[in-house]
Amino acid sequence: MFRRSKPETTTADAAAVTAREGGKGRPTPTRREAEAAAKARAKVPRTRKEIAQQQRQAKIESSQKVRSAMKTGDERYLMPRDKGPVRRFIRDYVDSRFSIVELMIPLLIVTMVLGYSGNPDLRSMGNTLLLGTLLLVGVDLVLLRRRVRKEIARRFPGEPLKGTTYYTITRAMQMRFMRMPKTQVKIGQELPEHYR
Numbered sequence: 001m002f003r004r005s006k007p008e009t010t011t012a013d014a015a016a017v018t019a020r021e022g023g024k025g026r027p028t029p030t031r032r033e034a035e036a037a038a039k040a041r042a043k044v045p046r047t048r049k050e051i052a053q054q055q056r057q058a059k060i061e062s063s064q065k066v067r068s069a070m071k072t073g074d075e076r077y078l079m080p081r082d083k084g085p086v087r088r089f090i091r092d093y094v095d096s097r098f099s100i101v102e103l104m105i106p107l108l109i110v111t112m113v114l115g116y117s118g119n120p121d122l123r124s125m126g127n128t129l130l131l132g133t134l135l136l137v138g139v140d141l142v143l144l145r146r147r148v149r150k151e152i153a154r155r156f157p158g159e160p161l162k163g164t165t166y167y168t169i170t171r172a173m174q175m176r177f178m179r180m181p182k183t184q185v186k187i188g189q190e191l192p193e194h195y196r
Contacts, residue, residue: 066079070180070181071182072182073088073182078181081163081167082181085156086195087167089152090148090152090164090167090171091171091181091184092191093151093191094148094172095184095187096187096188097144097187099140100133100136100137100140101172102176108130110129111126111130113126114129140172144169144172145165145168145169148164148165149164149165155195156195
């Protein structure tokens with residue numbers, strides 16, 4: 001009865017009192033929470049230099065995945081031009097046959113030796129050998145194109161043939177050990193009937 005009565009405090013007054021006494025108005029984060037927040041802040045790039053470095057790192061990782069896929073034939077990471085069952089069939093078909101392009105480098109070396117020999121007869125023989133080789137390569141590529149298109153029409157009915165000729169010829173014009181994606185079949189190996 002003779003006591004003093006305390007004034008009733010509202011929540012706004014309580015927050016103001018807490019802010020004055022302790023300062024921040026929220027509980028102190030645990031060490032684990034503080035470290036997690038610091039890691040999250042560190043991952044977010046702040047400057048253009050950090051953004052460029054992060055993009056460069058992502059590009060390096062992506063190219064490493066593509067490079068390893070080119071060696072193993074993993075379809076998930078291949079470039080779009082190499083993906084799909086039709087492209088895989090073209091690669092296997094070209095790789096399973098022996099082509100005259102495989103002999104191009106040795107024949108070019110022989111042609112150069114004959115050309116620089118100084119003898120006009122040997123030089124003319126070298127030129128004839130070079131022209132004959134180029135003619136055989138052209139005939140081989142035309143026949144290869146026809147066979148591949150025929151096989152694609154048989155194995156993949158309804159698939160568009162657009163781009164298959166270019167893909168076939170560029171694959172066939174490379175030396176076997178330089179082809180990317182790497183060859184997965186041996187010369188003369190029987191190909192599976194279904195590629196889906």
